[in-house]
Amino acid sequence: MRIAIIGGTNFNEIPELMFSSSLVDTRFGQVQVFLGEGKAEELVFLPRHGPGHHVPPHRINYRANMLALKKLGVKRALATFAVGSLSDDYPPGSVTVLDQFLDFTSGREATFFDGGESGLVHTEVSDPFCQALRARIIQLAASHEIPALPGGTYVGVNGPRFETAAEVRMYAQLGGHVVGMTGVPEISLARELGIHYAAVALSINWGAGLKGAVKIDNESLNRLRPSLTSLFLEVLGAQELEPCMCERSALTLHPPSEETGV
Secondary structure (H helix, E strand, O other): OEEEEEEOOOOOOOOOOOEEEEEEEEOOEEEEEEEEOHHHOOEEEEEOOOOOOOOOHHHOOHHHHHHHHHHOOEEEEEEEEEEEEOOOOOOOOOEEEOOEEEEOOOOOOOOOOOOHHHOEEEEOOOOOOOHHHHHHHHHHHHHHOOOEEOOOEEEEOOOOOOOOHHHHHHHHHOOOOEEEOOOOOHHHHHHHOOOEEEEEEEEEEEOOOOOOOOOOOOHHHHHHHHHHHHHHHHHHOOOOOOOOOOOOOEEEEEOOOOOOOO
């Protein structure tokens, strides 16, 4: 079974494992991925911002990225997001196993189903992250020395600018715990494809206006990366998962044509 790790900021490589580079063609464009070798032969590593982190959040080809995983046969995927903290309960250096999101993005291609030949599908995202994978992460995090917070709401924004202090206050008042630039629409696209998808948020700064000027702390994330990698591999490699809605969330009104089907 093919599995995937989607790496965000400061998670552009997994030096502990061997990979070969591969290009995957999709109807939305070409995607460079890294295919595991040896003991990691079932693993696909996708650096969200491209190798070397050269693609800004608003320019990421999210549909191509997720469709490339689908074409490779990926059934389960875990992702990392570098985020800003909106609450004292989710400080910089913390790891959050996300369970909800608020979408404040605009102008992004957010679905595979644009009508016509692309079909019309409404997708259930009441629980946008795979509940089975989330449960496994929470269960196993401590054994990998990761003090993971068991839930939190991700606020998705366009970037690449940081937020204003007023925006940060608003997001917190609406129930947001962390804010980032890349989670949306990746989360919902994975659900449209029936991929079991969950994510952790790695806080690297306080939101604007909360604790003075925005200061980025990458050290905690760098220290956590090897432990997160081993945790992800154990979670993704589970033989069985509890039942979830990931593959049963699509209400299809008009199916896509064979040529454009996902």
